[in-house]
Amino acid sequence: MKIGIPQSLLYTYYYPLWKTYFEHLGVEVVVTPTTTKEIMDLGVKNSVPELCVPIKVYIGHVLKLVEMDVDYIYVPRFVSIQKGQYFCPKFMGLPDMVRHSFDGIEKKLIVPTIEATDDNIALYKNFKIFENILKISSKENKAALDKAETVWKTFRKYCLKGNSAIEAMDLAFGDVVEEETITSNEETLTIGLVGYVYNVYDPFISMDIIKKIREMGVAVKTFEMLEETEMNKQLKKLSKNLFWTFSDKLLAAGYSFYNDDDVDGLIHITAFGCGPDSMLGKLLEIESSNFAKPFMTIRVDEHSGENHLQTRIEAFVDMIRRKKHKTKRGA
Numbered sequence: 379m380k381i382g383i384p385q386s387l388l389y390t391y392y393y394p395l396w397k398t399y400f401e402h403l404g405v406e407v408v409v410t411p412t413t414t415k416e417i418m419d420l421g422v423k424n425s426v427p428e429l430c431v432p433i434k435v436y437i438g439h440v441l442k443l444v445e446m447d448v449d450y451i452y453v454p455r456f457v458s459i460q461k462g463q464y465f466c467p468k469f470m471g472l473p474d475m476v477r478h479s480f481d482g483i484e485k486k487l488i489v490p491t492i493e494a495t496d497d498n499i500a501l502y503k504n505f506k507i508f509e510n511i512l513k514i515s516s517k518e519n520k521a522a523l524d525k526a527e528t529v530w531k532t533f534r535k536y537c538l539k540g541n542s543a544i545e546a547m548d549l550a551f552g553d554v555v556e557e558e559t560i561t562s563n564e565e566t567l568t569i570g571l572v573g574y575v576y577n578v579y580d581p582f583i584s585m586d587i588i589k590k591i592r593e594m595g596v597a598v599k600t601f602e603m604l605e606e607t608e609m610n611k612q613l614k615k616l617s618k619n620l621f622w623t624f625s626d627k628l629l630a631a632g633y634s635f636y637n638d639d640d641v642d643g644l645i646h647i648t649a650f651g652c653g654p655d656s657m658l659g660k661l662l663e664i665e666s667s668n669f670a671k672p673f674m675t676i677r678v679d680e681h682s683g684e685n686h687l688q689t690r691i692e693a694f695v696d697m698i699r700r701k702k703h704k705t706k707r708g709a
């Protein structure tokens with residue numbers, strides 16, 4: 379049996395778990411290629427214009443899977459992974475948007491509801507649905523989940539050591555060794571990159587922003603590299619949070635970067651049409667002057683150009699370098 383997983387949205391956060399789980403059960407996992415113009419165009423053509431770019435991209439990936447002739451397409455409905463907090467409504471309604479976008483897709487969709495009290499979603503209730511579909515016992519199901527949880531925790535451990543999510547994934551799968559991913563110690567600047575994994579790691583949306591920044595001799599920190607306890611500590615200081623899980627993680631990461639002496643400036647990468655980010659971006663922008671740290675927003679849409687992005691990052695890095703140099707000289 380072939381199960382298709384779109385390489386989009388929370389793929390970069392949960393693929394180590396999903397791949398391990400399905401393969402342990404003898405299922406062939408088919409993943410879409412990284413986003414291309416063709417996939418983006420498919421998504422744009424088959425979505426309502428009001429949707430944010432990442433959801434349009436996801437819909438493009440689902441359509442691509444239909445072409446790739448899989449038996450099922452895994453489209454989980456993420457509801458909550460923290461008590462009292464929820465996913466952005468576009469996530470919660472995603473399976474319905476997919477279902478109503480294409481005639482005949484319904485029979486291919488597997489739509490489990492994902493609910494947990496922390497980021498670890500390898501809970502029996504979230505995967506029980508597969509016992510019927512794959513004709514497996516609950517014992518086999520739980521054994522696959524245990525294995526999946528172990529690999530996912532290994533992935534998270536590598537993220538926390540400062541690897542990008544892509545590097546951490548390769549490390550968790552044993553495709554590379556740690557020495558191959560350690561970044562140079564010669565970097566003299568660090569940027570806190572605030573963005574959802576589906577924006578930061580989608581080479582079509584963010585145009586490999588981490589690689590671009592690193593190529594300028596600048597280290598990058600992202601929210602996945604922060605301990606949950608550190609993020610919760612930051613959120614507790616606020617009189618009110620944003621309510622949406624990943625937006626809160628980014629807000630916490632933003633505050634953590636502002637309070638981190640090693641971080642010289644923040645870049646917020648956001649996609650056109652994102653409601654939660656309009657609040658998040660504004661809050662972080664206001665705090666920029668309070669913490670006296672440079673902050674820049676990069677908003678991408680389906681027409682963004684690579685040169686424009688490169689120029690803006692270069693100018694931002696240049697400005698931070700000059701600021702740091704001046705401060706060192708006591709000017």
Ligand code: SF4
Binds near residue numbers: 431432433654655
């Ligand atoms: S948080 Fe923003 S970018 Fe993510 S799904 Fe919701 S609206 Fe789209």
